Amino acid sequence: MVKEKLIVLKEAEITNNCPECFNQDMKLTFYQKHLFQRLYHRTTATITHQIKCNKCKKIIYPVNWTEDIERVFEYYQKMINPEKASIKFTPLFYILILSPFLIAGIVYYLYQSGIISI
Numbered sequence: 487m488v489k490e491k492l493i494v495l496k497e498a499e500i501t502n503n504c505p506e507c508f509n510q511d512m513k514l515t516f517y518q519k520h521l522f523q524r525l526y527h528r529t530t531a532t533i534t535h536q537i538k539c540n541k542c543k544k545i546i547y548p549v550n551w552t553e554d555i556e557r558v559f560e561y562y563q564k565m566i567n568p569e570k571a572s573i574k575f576t577p578l579f580y581i582l583i584l585s586p587f588l589i590a591g592i593v594y595y596l597y598q599s600g601i602i603s604i
Contacts, residue, residue: 492517492534496566500537500558505550509541514559516566525579531571535559 495516504512519532537546537555551559596602 487523489522491520491522493520495533495568496562498562500555500562502552502555502558504539504542504544505546505552506539506544507542509539511540512546513538513540514562516562518568525576525582527574527576529569529572529574531568533566533568535563 495518497516498514500512500514501510502512503510515536515538517534517536519530519534521528521530537551537559538544539546546555593602
């Protein structure tokens with residue numbers, strides 16, 4: 487089972503007017519998607535964003551953005567430093583890969599020393 491997790495890359499308080507309540511207290515957040523599985527952890531190149539008003543608690547979608555919000559978004563988008571897309575294997579992966587070779591080596595050693603016969 488793959489677990490998806492959005493890791494926060496950057497959060498910024500912006501003082502543009504909210505299109506819903508006209509308050510000047512909003513938060514811009516950039517996320518990067520990470521996938522966690524038993525055998526590996528994968529960092530994807532998928533970057534998402536969200537602008538949320540702190541007063542009315544509504545998410546401001548790009549359709550409702552003003553030119554000022556777009557400029558601030560583009561500025562902060564240039565400032566984020568996402569991790570490279572990569573795969574990191576877990577210890578369980580290495581155990582599952584190396585155990586057949588280890589068992590085959592032990593059986594071969596026991597066969598050569600005459601302890602077992604096939």
